[in-house]
Amino acid sequence: MRKSDGSLTTVFLLVSILLAFAGNSILVRAALAGAQIDWAGYTIVRLVAGALMLCVLFTVQKRKPIMPGKRDVAGALSLFVYAAAFSWAYVRLDAGIGALILFPAGQITMQLIGLFRGVVPTKGQLAGVIIALGGLIYLMAPGASAPPLASAILMASAGVAWGFYTWSGKLGSDPSLATARYFVGASLLALLLLPFVDLSALTWQGFALAAISGGITSALGYVLWYKILARISITSAAVSQLSVPAIAAMGGVILLDEILTTRLLIGGMIIFIGIGLTIWASIRGSRI
Numbered sequence: 001m002r003k004s005d006g007s008l009t010t011v012f013l014l015v016s017i018l019l020a021f022a023g024n025s026i027l028v029r030a031a032l033a034g035a036q037i038d039w040a041g042y043t044i045v046r047l048v049a050g051a052l053m054l055c056v057l058f059t060v061q062k063r064k065p066i067m068p069g070k071r072d073v074a075g076a077l078s079l080f081v082y083a084a085a086f087s088w089a090y091v092r093l094d095a096g097i098g099a100l101i102l103f104p105a106g107q108i109t110m111q112l113i114g115l116f117r118g119v120v121p122t123k124g125q126l127a128g129v130i131i132a133l134g135g136l137i138y139l140m141a142p143g144a145s146a147p148p149l150a151s152a153i154l155m156a157s158a159g160v161a162w163g164f165y166t167w168s169g170k171l172g173s174d175p176s177l178a179t180a181r182y183f184v185g186a187s188l189l190a191l192l193l194l195p196f197v198d199l200s201a202l203t204w205q206g207f208a209l210a211a212i213s214g215g216i217t218s219a220l221g222y223v224l225w226y227k228i229l230a231r232i233s234i235t236s237a238a239v240s241q242l243s244v245p246a247i248a249a250m251g252g253v254i255l256l257d258e259i260l261t262t263r264l265l266i267g268g269m270i271i272f273i274g275i276g277l278t279i280w281a282s283i284r285g286s287r288i
Contacts, residue, residue: 105159
């Protein structure tokens with residue numbers, strides 16, 4: 001394969017992955033806003049579908065058995081909390097604003113975890129985190145166009161759980177296999193939500209949207225993300241993730257008739273500036 005062909009493949013995969021990440025917000029909002037499934041049912045179907053997809057994938061590849069153990073408890077629990085809070089929050093949040101809360105909450109959490117692990121941030125990184133946090137506070141502040149506070153807090157909690165889940169995967173020697181074990185563990189934890197499922201709200205359309213989110217845009221998306229990290233720099237990976245909330249916001253406006261508010265635009269701009277500054281400071285510090 002020529003180098004140009006490899007580059008095109010990498011770009012295609014990266015764009016596909018970013019669309020998949022943004023698609024998670026659009027799919028869950030489409031299902032819940034249309035009352036095609038309830039949040040608990042969506043969470044269960046999403047995690048079980050993801051676990052089944054990865055079990056089939058790794059069985060075909062004849063990899064090690066996907067049996068979660070004690071080392072996987074933190075990762076599986078974090079994935080479960082993220083998925084449950086994510087679905088519950090999107091009962092009342094638009095796709096774009098939900099992604100704008102989730103993304104910085106996850107990034108800030110990862111920075112704090114790094115700090116506790118001895119990774120001291122530079123002044124530039126710290127300034128970026130503070131700016132992003134300020135944008136998040138502005139986005140959630142009371143007002144006529146503010147998102148529902150309880151839902152915003154739930155989405156921020158999902159972001160915190162996502163940060164812990166990401167760190168759990170980074171610590172393993174085989175992130176893809178760890179992702180599979182986490183999904184199996186999280187799908188078992190999801191059974192705890194069965195008493196909260198509203199069967200009267202379940203439709204085949206809602207079930208299909210949750211299954212697509214779990215098996216394709218989540219499970220395969222996460223595995224491909226770890227794969228592509230071997231092809232691109234950490235800097236490129238970090239910068240590319242800035243597009244996810246923007247894609248989700250545009251998708252919500254185009255596909256779900258959501259309103260693009262001034263608060264969303266201003267809050268998003270502040271958050272992007274903060275995260276961009278953090279990444280820029282990391283580039284300068286690591287010389288990547």
